[in-house]
Amino acid sequence: xxxxxxxxxxxxxxxxxxxxxxxxxxxxxxxxxxxxxxxxxxxxxxxxxxxxxxxxxxxxxxxxxxxxxxxxxxxxxxxxxxxxxxxxxxxxxxxxxxxxxxxxxxxxxxxxxxxxxxxxxxxxxxxxxxxxxxxxxxxxxxxxxxxxxxxxxxxxxxxxxxxxxxxxxxxxxxxxxxxxxxxxxxxxxxxxxxxxxxxxxxxxxxxxxxxxxxxxxxxxxxxxxxxxxxxxxxxxxxxxxxxxxxxxxxxxxxxxxxxxxxxxxxxxxxxxxxxxxxxxxxxxxxxxxxxxxxxxxxxxxxxxxxxxxxxxxxxxxxxxxxxxxxxxxxxxxxxxxxxxxxxxxxxxxxxxxxxxxxxxxxxxxxxxxxxxxxxxxxxxxxxxxxxxxxxxxxxxxxxxxxxxxxxxxxxxxxxxxxxxxxxxxxxxxxxxxxxxxxxxxxxxxxxxxxxxxxxxxxxxxxxxxxxxxxxxxxxxxxxxxxxxxxxxxxxxxxxxxxxxxx
Amino acid sequence: xxxxxxxxxxxxxxxxxxxxxxxxxxxxxxxxxxxxxxxxxxxxxxxxxxxxxxxxxxxxxxxxxxxxxxxxxxxxxxxxxxxxxxxxxxxxxxxxxxxxxxxxxxxxxxxxxxxxxxxxxxxxxxxxxxxxxxxxxxxxxxxxxxxxxxxxxxxxxxxxxxxxxxxxxxxxxxxxxxxxxxxxxxxxxxxxxxxxxxxxxxxxxxxxxxxxxxxxxxxxxxxxxxxxxxxxxxxxxxxxxxxxxxxxxxxxxxxxxxxxxxxxxxxxxxxxxxxxxxxxxxxxxxxxxxxxxxxxxxxxxxxxxxxxxxxxxxxxxxxxxxxxxxxxxxxxxxxxxxxxxxxxxxxxxxxxxxxxxxx
Numbered sequence: 001x002x003x004x005x006x007x008x009x010x011x012x013x014x015x016x017x018x019x020x021x022x023x024x025x026x027x028x029x030x031x032x033x034x035x036x037x038x039x040x041x042x043x044x045x046x047x048x049x050x051x052x053x054x055x056x057x058x059x060x061x062x063x064x065x066x067x068x069x070x071x072x073x074x075x076x077x078x079x080x081x082x083x084x085x086x087x088x089x090x091x092x093x094x095x096x097x098x099x100x101x102x103x104x105x106x107x108x109x110x111x112x113x114x115x116x117x118x119x120x121x122x123x124x125x126x127x128x129x130x131x132x133x134x135x136x137x138x139x140x141x142x143x144x145x146x147x148x149x150x151x152x153x154x155x156x157x158x159x160x161x162x163x164x165x166x167x168x169x170x171x172x173x174x175x176x177x178x179x180x181x182x183x184x185x186x187x188x189x190x191x192x193x194x195x196x197x198x199x200x201x202x203x204x205x206x207x208x209x210x211x212x213x214x215x216x217x218x219x220x221x222x223x224x225x226x227x228x229x230x231x232x233x234x235x236x237x238x239x240x241x242x243x244x245x246x247x248x249x250x251x252x253x254x255x256x257x258x259x260x261x262x263x264x265x266x267x268x269x270x271x272x273x274x275x276x277x278x279x280x281x282x283x284x285x286x287x288x289x290x291x292x293x294x295x296x297x298x299x300x301x302x303x304x305x306x307x308x309x310x311x312x313x314x315x316x317x318x319x320x321x322x323x324x325x326x327x328x329x330x331x332x333x334x335x336x337x338x339x340x341x342x343x344x345x346x347x348x349x350x351x352x353x354x355x356x357x358x359x360x361x362x363x364x365x366x367x368x369x370x371x372x373x374x375x376x377x378x379x380x381x382x383x384x385x386x387x388x389x390x391x392x393x394x395x396x397x398x399x400x401x402x403x404x405x406x407x408x409x410x411x412x413x414x415x416x417x418x419x420x421x422x423x424x425x426x427x428x429x430x431x432x433x434x435x436x437x438x439x440x441x442x443x444x445x446x447x448x449x450x451x452x453x454x455x456x457x458x459x460x461x462x463x464x465x466x467x468x469x470x471x472x473x474x475x476x477x478x479x480x481x482x483x484x485x486x487x488x489x490x491x492x493x494x495x496x497x498x499x500x501x502x
Numbered sequence: 503x504x505x506x507x508x509x510x511x512x513x514x515x516x517x518x519x520x521x522x523x524x525x526x527x528x529x530x531x532x533x534x535x536x537x538x539x540x541x542x543x544x545x546x547x548x549x550x551x552x553x554x555x556x557x558x559x560x561x562x563x564x565x566x567x568x569x570x571x572x573x574x575x576x577x578x579x580x581x582x583x584x585x586x587x588x589x590x591x592x593x594x595x596x597x598x599x600x601x602x603x604x605x606x607x608x609x610x611x612x613x614x615x616x617x618x619x620x621x622x623x624x625x626x627x628x629x630x631x632x633x634x635x636x637x638x639x640x641x642x643x644x645x646x647x648x649x650x651x652x653x654x655x656x657x658x659x660x661x662x663x664x665x666x667x668x669x670x671x672x673x674x675x676x677x678x679x680x681x682x683x684x685x686x687x688x689x690x691x692x693x694x695x696x697x698x699x700x701x702x703x704x705x706x707x708x709x710x711x712x713x714x715x716x717x718x719x720x721x722x723x724x725x726x727x728x729x730x731x732x733x734x735x736x737x738x739x740x741x742x743x744x745x746x747x748x749x750x751x752x753x754x755x756x757x758x759x760x761x762x763x764x765x766x767x768x769x770x771x772x773x774x775x776x777x778x779x780x781x782x783x784x785x786x787x788x789x790x791x792x793x794x795x796x797x798x799x800x801x802x803x804x805x806x807x808x809x810x811x812x813x814x815x816x817x818x819x820x821x822x823x824x825x826x827x828x829x830x831x832x833x834x835x836x837x838x839x840x841x842x843x844x845x846x847x848x849x850x851x852x853x854x855x856x857x858x859x860x861x
Contacts, residue, residue: 119776121778123706124776143707144708168651180628184816195837195840199816200776201817202620202774202795203774204818206841207664211660211661212658214657232708234709258568261684263680263681301710303731304729304731360652362566362571392649429652431652431654433653434653436653452643452645456656456658458848460656475655475656
């Protein structure tokens with residue numbers, strides 16, 4: 001799919017002056033077991049893309065280390081040979097953050113899949129970066145504990161990738177993002193040195209490098225161990241399915257619930273196309289005539305849940321809900337969530353391809369932005385369904401397209417870019433939880449003025465002077481922004497006049 | 503305490519101009535606001551003879567209770583922020599210590615201090631969503647934003663929390679705020695220190711609505727906050743004796759107004775460690791806050807002994823009161839190098855509060 005684009009991108013990403021493949025293979029195989037250094041096309045093929053499969057590139061070499069010492073060796077050799085390195089976990093990222101470089105080494109951390117320690121006294125787990133997110137919660141389930149951040153890919157995504165992207169999930173409004181749920185990282189620097197970031201205490205002397213490292217998309221160091229916080233599982237959770245016949249009423253209900261002093265464990269919204277598609281797929285009992293539905297989950301002790309749920313119902317009624325159903329038991333709760341959780345595959349049934357966007361906006365702008373997206377959908381002639389984390393204003397518009405129709409992918413990407421810019425216009429951001437990667441690199445030019453981008457590059461250089469760690473991702477070069485022609489959004493005025501009318 | 507609020511004033515241009523001028527001359531600046539927390543961190547180098555005053559840069563820029571976000575200028579008095587939030591039944595959930603009536607929002611975030619609720623609600627840095635700063639070149643930069651989730655670019659706004667102004671002068675900060683709990687109560691238990699630590703661990707492993715856990719002089723204080731029914735149910739299950747003056751107890755702890763923090767001339771150490779770490783064998787008087795993760799020690803033990811004991815359990819020791827130097831736990835050589843490079847990336851001439859973080 002779309003070889004033209006990937007080829008162009010890959011060429012732009014490749015660092016100049018990298019060592020030849022033969023030189024590097026010789027250096028790596030001299031220092032590492034031969035079977036962990038992959039060089040032929042067939043072995044490299046599985047690494048050619050991550051969850052953003054529209055972008056593909058074969059790495060020059062892939063290495064699958066099994067020990068921290070081997071990671072250090074790879075880094076030392078690549079550093080000495082000026083060769084860029086892209087670290088990769090489970091490869092489920094949605095922004096192309098793990099897209100390989102044709103003249104670079106792909107460092108797979110798949111073999112780092114061990115839960116090293118579970119500390120029930122301090123409520124922490126020490127895990128290797130390749131451990132799957134859900135595997136942590138599964139491993140401590142019998143202790144009544146869990147790991148809170150739950151990105152929708154949690155069955156497959158790895159915790160190292162979660163740290164690199166500062167992943168969120170359904171429960172972030174109440175329980176926070178990855179950055180709020182980790183205490184310590186062990187990293188290997190670009191020079192191959194080990195460095196401990198954070199500590200076993202709740203704070204660490206000096207700068208908060210844990211905050212800086214989290215969400216840095218593999219540009220500042222390679223994560224080789226993570227200590228995560230574990231939380232006691234809530235005694236009870238119940239979810240209310242609240243239907244509306246008006247988009248604005250649904251948007252207002254989100255703010256009203258929060259103004260009422262409730263922090264829901266999850267507060268999700270689906271619009272009409274998403275409701276219809278998911279209902280046809282999983283039969284969760286969603287009202288298909290609704291304009292929007294909210295799923296509002298509250299958790300805590302039994303007494304707390306009863307008290308909060310009564311408030312949610314009262315607020316929803318006052319906000320003009322047409323129907324309110326509260327789960328009576330865990331089976332019904334699972335059923336209500338089934339539709340939301342199946343939203344992406346449901347789209348796959350009604351469209352050959354879909355493109356998942358990820359912007360965050362102030363909650364007050366929810367209905368305006370949804371209406372704006374509907375107008376853009378009309379303008380670009382592409383259908384869109386909206387499924388999102390309404391509680392934290394994090395939108396996931398799913399643009400439906402057919403990659404086999406000439407021009408549709410390009411039109412979809414343009415539509416996606418316009419959605420990013422719409423979010424910025426409403427005081428939001430181009431990515432809430434999927435990261436910038438290669439996907440939103442151009443929109444970064446719109447979100448940030450030159451001085452901020454220069455500051456990002458200076459911080460990068462403090463960790464990676466030669467720009468060898470995942471180069472070309474997350475922060476665009478000023479040169480690239482000049483080519484893209486985007487200007488920073490100033491006072492809500494976008495550089496594209498045709499969008500201002502939307 | 504006065505109820506008058508400090509007038510709103512935007513001094514961005516003047517602050518940026520002063521930093522840019524200092525950058526041109528490579529003249530180090532001492533950043534000053536309420537001075538309530540100047541005793542934290544290392545002293546600013548004596549070479550910094552020029553003062554950059556930010557307390558007049560003040561006022562709430564935006565606050566919509568439905569968004570759970572407040573944005574205010576760095577010089578805004580902390581008590582003004584808390585008053586505005588309280589009018590809407592909201593609060594800063596990290597319960598920042600003021601350490602005096604002149605405390606500002608900027609100083610609170612720059613020092614990164616958090617109160618008794620910290621292990622349960624999160625730290626100052628956890629609530630930072632975005633900020634505007636002046637970097638060491640005098641450039642006004644904005645990072646993060648006024649939204650709950652934002653992963654565009656490095657998280658430089660959270661990095662400002664606890665950086666003591668050495669990476670940039672805070673101009674404006676956007677914080678996540680939370681509803682005030684509808685109910686709160688405190689139960690007291692008779693415990694020796696090791697028993698208290700065991701109780702902290704056992705309580706934390708269950709989903710009780712805990713918002714504070716403090717031990718001092720044979721008594722554990724457990725604060726419960728949340729829905730009325732939930733707080734009542736937890737009290738009935740956990741037992742203990744009710745504490746009547748519970749608001750003043752926790753504010754007194756937060757502000758270090760309790761006798762424990764005032765008595766004598768002996769050094770006061772803060773030891774931050776994994777919460778279930780066993781009691782260190784150090785001479786002196788202890789209290790245990792943050793469910794065991796923040797311990798206070800009044801002791802004349804040598805600094806190296808205290809630091810070694812703290813480091814045994816992955817922790818560190820900070821001198822809160824006393825004359826020893828440095829006050830902060832020393833960084834490893836590798837971290838000193840990273841800190842210097844990062845400082846140079848943000849403040850190439852090294853003019854912002856030099857010496858304050860000790861590297």
